[in-house]
Amino acid sequence: MDKKELGEFIKSTDQDLEVKEGIQFAEVTVPPSKLHPLAKMLREAEQTQFDFLVCISGVDYGQDLGTVYHLRSTKFDHTVVLKTRTSDRVHPLLDSVADIWNTADFLEREVYDLLGIKFANHPDLRRLFLDNSWGFPLRKDYVDDINIVTK
Amino acid sequence: MEEQVKNISTDEQQEYVINMGPQHPSTHGVLRLVVSLKGETVKSVQPHIGYIHRGIEKMCESITYPQIIHLTDRMDYLSAHINNEAVCLTVEKALQVEIPDRIKVIRTIMSELTRIQSHQLWWASFGMDLGGLTCFFYGLRDREKILDIFEETCGSRMIVSYNCPGGVMYDLHPNFQQKVKDFIKYFRKILPEYDQLLTGNVIFHERSKGIGKLSLEDAISYGVTGPSGRASGFSCDVRKHEPYSAYDKVQFKEILFTGGDTYFRYVARIQEMWESMNIIEQLIDNIPEGPYAVKMKPVIKLPEGEYYQRVETARGELGAYIISDGNKNPYRVKFRSPNFVNLSVLNHIAKGFKIADLVAIGGSLDLVIPDIDR
Amino acid sequence: MLLNMITANSLQLVSAPWWRVLYDFSSLTKSIDEGLNNTMGHFWTVVTEMIIIGVLILLFYAVIGLFLVYAERKVCAFMQNRLGPNRIGPFGIFQTIADLIKLLFVEMIPIKNADGFLFNLAPFIVIIAGFMALAAIPFANGLHAIDMNIGVLYVIAVSSMGVIGVLLAGWSSNNKYSLIGAIRSGAQIVSYELSVGLALITVVILAGSMQLSVIVEAQRDGWFIFKGHIPAFIAFVIYLIASTAETNRGPFDLAEAESELTAGYHTEYSGIKFAFFFLAEYMNMFIVASIAATVFLGGWMPFHVGPWDGFNHVMDFIPPFVWYIGKTFFVIWLMMWFKWTFPRLRIDQLLTLEWKYLLPINLVNVLIMAFIVLMGWHF
Numbered sequence: 036m037d038k039k040e041l042g043e044f045i046k047s048t049d050q051d052l053e054v055k056e057g058i059q060f061a062e063v064t065v066p067p068s069k070l071h072p073l074a075k076m077l078r079e080a081e082q083t084q085f086d087f088l089v090c091i092s093g094v095d096y097g098q099d100l101g102t103v104y105h106l107r108s109t110k111f112d113h114t115v116v117l118k119t120r121t122s123d124r125v126h127p128l129l130d131s132v133a134d135i136w137n138t139a140d141f142l143e144r145e146v147y148d149l150l151g152i153k154f155a156n157h158p159d160l161r162r163l164f165l166d167n168s169w170g171f172p173l174r175k176d177y178v179d180d181i182n183i184v185t186k
Numbered sequence: 187m188e189e190q191v192k193n194i195s196t197d198e199q200q201e202y203v204i205n206m207g208p209q210h211p212s213t214h215g216v217l218r219l220v221v222s223l224k225g226e227t228v229k230s231v232q233p234h235i236g237y238i239h240r241g242i243e244k245m246c247e248s249i250t251y252p253q254i255i256h257l258t259d260r261m262d263y264l265s266a267h268i269n270n271e272a273v274c275l276t277v278e279k280a281l282q283v284e285i286p287d288r289i290k291v292i293r294t295i296m297s298e299l300t301r302i303q304s305h306q307l308w309w310a311s312f313g314m315d316l317g318g319l320t321c322f323f324y325g326l327r328d329r330e331k332i333l334d335i336f337e338e339t340c341g342s343r344m345i346v347s348y349n350c351p352g353g354v355m356y357d358l359h360p361n362f363q364q365k366v367k368d369f370i371k372y373f374r375k376i377l378p379e380y381d382q383l384l385t386g387n388v389i390f391h392e393r394s395k396g397i398g399k400l401s402l403e404d405a406i407s408y409g410v411t412g413p414s415g416r417a418s419g420f421s422c423d424v425r426k427h428e429p430y431s432a433y434d435k436v437q438f439k440e441i442l443f444t445g446g447d448t449y450f451r452y453v454a455r456i457q458e459m460w461e462s463m464n465i466i467e468q469l470i471d472n473i474p475e476g477p478y479a480v481k482m483k484p485v486i487k488l489p490e491g492e493y494y495q496r497v498e499t500a501r502g503e504l505g506a507y508i509i510s511d512g513n514k515n516p517y518r519v520k521f522r523s524p525n526f527v528n529l530s531v532l533n534h535i536a537k538g539f540k541i542a543d544l545v546a547i548g549g550s551l552d553l554v555i556p557d558i559d560r
Numbered sequence: 561m562l563l564n565m566i567t568a569n570s571l572q573l574v575s576a577p578w579w580r581v582l583y584d585f586s587s588l589t590k591s592i593d594e595g596l597n598n599t600m601g602h603f604w605t606v607v608t609e610m611i612i613i614g615v616l617i618l619l620f621y622a623v624i625g626l627f628l629v630y631a632e633r634k635v636c637a638f639m640q641n642r643l644g645p646n647r648i649g650p651f652g653i654f655q656t657i658a659d660l661i662k663l664l665f666v667e668m669i670p671i672k673n674a675d676g677f678l679f680n681l682a683p684f685i686v687i688i689a690g691f692m693a694l695a696a697i698p699f700a701n702g703l704h705a706i707d708m709n710i711g712v713l714y715v716i717a718v719s720s721m722g723v724i725g726v727l728l729a730g731w732s733s734n735n736k737y738s739l740i741g742a743i744r745s746g747a748q749i750v751s752y753e754l755s756v757g758l759a760l761i762t763v764v765i766l767a768g769s770m771q772l773s774v775i776v777e778a779q780r781d782g783w784f785i786f787k788g789h790i791p792a793f794i795a796f797v798i799y800l801i802a803s804t805a806e807t808n809r810g811p812f813d814l815a816e817a818e819s820e821l822t823a824g825y826h827t828e829y830s831g832i833k834f835a836f837f838f839l840a841e842y843m844n845m846f847i848v849a850s851i852a853a854t855v856f857l858g859g860w861m862p863f864h865v866g867p868w869d870g871f872n873h874v875m876d877f878i879p880p881f882v883w884y885i886g887k888t889f890f891v892i893w894l895m896m897w898f899k900w901t902f903p904r905l906r907i908d909q910l911l912t913l914e915w916k917y918l919l920p921i922n923l924v925n926v927l928i929m930a931f932i933v934l935m936g937w938h939f
Contacts, residue, residue: 057491057492058492058493059493060494062492086407087406087409088409089496089503089505090505090507090520090527092507092520092522094520095518103492103507103520105507105522109406109420109422112427116492116494136409137404137407137408137409137530137531137534138408138409138527140530141526141529141530142527145526163235163236164236164239164559165239172241172244173243173244202736204736204737204740211818211819212819212820226744226907226908313903314819315819316819316903316904317810317813317817317819317902317903317904318901318902318903318904319636319640319900320636320640320900320901322640323641323642324640324641327641389811389902389904389905389909390903392905392906392909393903393904393906540906540907540908541820542814542820542904542906543906545820
């Protein structure tokens with residue numbers, strides 16, 4: 036399916052979802068509560084079969100924290116982008132998709148490490164690169180004491 | 187003395203934990219594997235990474251696009267040229283710049299040379315992981331020839347930074363075509379020697395066959411791309427599925443195996459070297475005339491939006507995901523680095539094998555640690 | 561007395577041509593022994609002889625050890641398209657001496673929580689085992705520290721003592737890698753000891769004696785590797801494999817597999833203690849190679865082809881010591897060759913190779929050899 040059909044298909048499963056036809060891929064914005072069911076549906080539905088989670092990118096949108104999921108189907112070779120965001124900057128919590136795609140284990144740990152987004156039901160949520168006392172460097176309000184990063 | 191005795195647990199279930207790394211000869215860098223053992227058998231492997239985490243993604247947010255290219259070199263330093271290409275293609279796609287054929291062909295040839303030299307170094311170090319030290323010198327001897335070609339054209343050997351948005355930094359050296367042709371001729375004779383030294387060896391077969399078997403389902407679920415994934419039958423070659431540069435103009439096979447063990451990961455890489463040589467041979471004689479770079483604006487500003495570009499590095503799929511807010515530096519850059527994802531499968535496939543197998547499996551995944559840590 | 565224990569066989573050589581007399585060390589050692597006996601008592605003669613032999617073996621040990629390290633580096637460089645050491649002295653021959661001087665001055669790092677006594681004892685056990693094995697080896701005609709009538713048994717027994725040092729080193733280092741390396745080494749050497757022994761037994765059956773000088777003498781008309789037909793050749797190959805494993809050299813260097821266990825049992829050793837292990841490895845290689853040369857390739861005996869008298873005379877002109885060293889270094893070169901060619905085995909494959917393949921083949925081989933000897937089919 037191309038991005039238009041994909042968008043229509045996803046829209047048909049849930050009218051509330053915000054589906055946008057992006058420059059390259061169909062981009063779906065989902066509320067955190069619907070993320071896991073939608074991901075599971077996309078993984079298992081006959082028409083889509085998104086069996087390959089390419090990457091999870093955590094993004095700090097200023098007000099919100101969010102994650103971007105690039106999903107691809109190895110059978111149909113089509114890609115969809117799921118976006119979800121939470122406005123809670125103190126205890127951001129999203130659902131883990133590690134039970135759907137094994138690769139999410141590491142990718143979510145990376146997001147947690149660098150942005151501080153926690154994932155519910157993650158099998159082993161520990162920091163990956165940095166130690167526990169470190170802040171979350173990819174957040175826009177992160178202040179580097181040694182002042183290496185300046186904009 | 188009393189205390190010492192107390193510390194020794196009599197619990198038979200207690201695991202024998204060894205730290206492989208951060209400084210260890212077979213982790214190929216500062217990777218730390220916490221290995222739980224029962225006798226010689228590996229019970230679990232926990233990778234601890236971040237020893238050379240440089241925050242490349244954070245750094246990217248404060249520098250301009252042409253500068254980012256020089257950071258991408260430092261991720262997977264063995265496929266530096268292909269990493270550069272990922273960012274360049276993203277920028278060019280965002281700005282909708284039409285790239286002349288000459289640049290595409292140059293990039294493709296350079297990418298394939300990069301792939302060959304990366305696989306040569308992998309072969310060298312993989313042989314060393316298995317205890318065949320001679321492989322190392324054979325591999326590096328031949329790699330030197332490619333690095334010399336790079337040096338002549340790009341000005342540096344490993345961290346080439348040859349790509350720039352809109353083209354390449356300099357024109358090809360006059361000797362380039364002849365030297366590449368000479369190399370291909372030479373390497374076609376030399377590659378069977380690799381097979382004689384390692385591939386045909388009985389000990390090597392014993393050490394690699396059936397070790398670290400990764401099924402197709404797991405390969406997809408763990409997102410193992412590159413030759414490691416293709417050895418399990420996961421058709422994930424970006425060059426085929428989403429051709430960039432001049433890959434749509436050349437004929438080549440996607441190397442696919444179904445075995446999925448260390449041996450097939452090995453064979454897949456050896457076969458890829460043959461395929462890379464085929465690609466180069468198709469292009470080297472007809473590099474189109476034209477400019478080597480398109481004139482770009484002095485300050486590159488990407489229009490607001492999100493851009494994702496994937497390329498096939500020597501180790502798998504590298505994705506560059508750039509979110510731009512219209513400024514001269516990106517809002518967020520995320521690199522989907524193949525090694526990081528490939529590392530996550532290590533615990534799954536190394537469980538139940540011996541320590542020596544863990545080393546072999548780690549070598550066959552071809553991990554480059556700076557790419558994992560970024 | 562020690563030097564007097566030359567076999568009856570070699571004494572018969574007095575009536576041989578002049579070059580045989582010239583190359584026969586037994587007359588020299590005998591005259592030294594008699595001279596000493598005349599000037600001092602029996603007790604002091606033995607003490608003096610022991611000191612002389614000790615110093616000679618010590619010197620020999622050091623020189624051979626240093627040369628082997630150099631040779632290994634040159635051979636491995638040759639295999640790997642490199643030049644090898646070429647800076648210090650002509651062709652870099654003083655490189656290993658420079659390395660030795662460096663090792664002598666390197667700090668010996670004390671290990672916390674290590675068992676100090678055993679930790680320091682281990683290198684000496686390894687090196688002493690090598691010394692003791694050297695005592696039984698006939699270097700040339702009559703150049704023999706002690707010629708026991710159970711020479712083969714003695715060599716097998718003494719050379720396997722080194723594993724105690726390896727085990728102690730691994731255990732006392734208080735390092736997990738060292739312990740794994742030591743345990744691997746223990747399992748490996750205990751297993752391969754069997755194959756070494758049985759391969760040598762095959763030849764002992766053929767020679768009818770365990771005395772090394774008799775074994776050498778019996779090869780006057782042809783080396784055992786040719787005389788014993790196929791079983792002797794099989795025994796030689798098995799001996800080569802098993803002895804490589806026993807010396808912990810590649811492709812059986814699991815005890816110090818540097819890509820797995822950093823440096824195995826000697827991870828924590830530094831300075832001269834490390835040098836001891838290093839030297840012992842090369843000395844063990846020399847010892848097993850010289851036993852292979854002695855037992856299978858005729859030791860110091862020149863290459864003789866039965867009826868070709870002219871050819872045999874020409875061969876006799878080459879001194880026995882040169883023959884011995886030449887054969888030993890041929891075997892060492894073989895061992896280096898496959899060290900630098902093959903990848904390493906895994907521990908379970910290593911043990912499988914021994915218990916499932918080498919040992920049964922060896923047992924059958926001994927039977928066949930016994931049958932051949934009984935039937936008198938050997939020549």
